[in-house]
Amino acid sequence: MNTVAPSSYTVKSGDTLGAIAARNGTSVSEIMKANPQLKNPNSIGVGQQLKMPGSGSGGGATQGGGSGGAPQAPTPQQRPPSLENKPEEQSGNAVQGEIFPFWVKPTADWKTRPRYFGSPRSNGRKHGGVDLYAPVGTKIRAIADGRILRGPYYFYDGTYALEVVHPGIGVVRYGEIKAKLAPGVGKDVKAGQHIAFVGDLTSLSISMLHFELYKESAKNDSTLSGGGPFRRNAKLIDPTPLIDRLFKKTFG
Template sequence: MQSVRKWVCVAALLSGGALAAGSYRVQSGDTLSGIAVRAGISVSQLRAANPHLKNADAVQAGWVLTVPAPGRGAPARSGAAARRTHTVRSGENLTVIAARYGLNLTQLLSANPAYRNGKALWAGAKLVIPARTAPAANRVTIRAASTRASAWAWPLPGHHAISSGYGERVLEGEAEMHYGVDIVAPQGTPVRAARSGRVLESRPDFERGWGWTVVLEHPDGWITRYAHLSTNLVKVGELVVQGQPVGRVGNTGRSTGTHLHFGTYLRWDPHDPLSLY
């Protein structure tokens, strides 16, 4: 299956990347968690349907796997017995952990309320994994922003289509972590500061694939990145207010279409931007 390009709409992304129940031949770059996410199941369900994966941490190209339907492949449990814990490993984030257990981010945060307001996730922390009551939601949606004074402003008002969400993905045949969300908008659309702060970076960063990028630091330790811009509108050291244009949407750097890469970090620890709205 060819990897889906970042610039396509959400509906095309879903139709091209989802796996139906049945047999699937492993492709180069596939991972257990990646296959499970595309099938809408947990890794444990995928292992249960393929006994030879019981002790395997990786899959090999060419293997043929049985992909169970969502909600099948593992014995059902109820009540407290269905709740498990997960010990966070280095490099994991809430979105990836939720997908691994067949949950969506809202379900995981509901069981772990301490992380609802952006608390940093450290290796070794233990998360409660709730019982899965419904198939994980694949479509990325934007919730209405809060009206409280400290709310985050959406960087592209009127443009909410996400072509690539936060977490594991396959791009150009290679598995990688995507530490942000890609928001589709026309070339030149003004990109606005999600919060007030100071300009930490405003430069072309083609070495790391960001293209023209702006990075803002905010008073409480949060940092935001706006990448693949066509134009930068602020300078390093400048103070900006929430909603102020800091650049314009473009297609520079490692980008396969016109969009904004929006990343959020708490003291440089990446967080899913959608969890802040």
């Protein structure tokens, strides 16, 4: 893991705390904690000096998310996420091999605009993953054995992301999730283990798991962001065949 030394940041025109947090691999609440003079996360001034928290979620990554709007400051979640479990959702965590990231089927396919990989976004950007629609709070599970690389860090529009390396499959960014629950950086996870909840996008009435896949060697990269139409690094892969396979294995 990288560590980010404590440092200061000077607020520039157009900055939001959410964007600053994302660029520094930390969260709005961590920045608020490090800067008790800040009373309102939505009110920061150009030229203001902010103390950046220590290593935080690690990475110092530039994590651009979603559909191209300016990231907004997330509201801290005071209430623990809850989900009404169906009986089958409460059965054992461990599964053999690989499994779909939900216990339930997504409410829409992942091959139609705007959900498919490569679907056009604003400013010429292309969608870097597939969107699996599900209600806020839907449980997300590890698709295979793996290890938590990074996160949850602020991602997009009030939601967070978690990076997990799944040996033999690649690095998965589980995006647009809630900040809570993730087992912790460096921890091993088992296939089928509950690792996250679908998050609540501030400006959309739909919610989803935004699922990104990278070559396994991306586990050594300090950031998954990059250039090109996807604004992602060169190890980004189309996850559609993987999601198709997981769906078939899990739901028949």
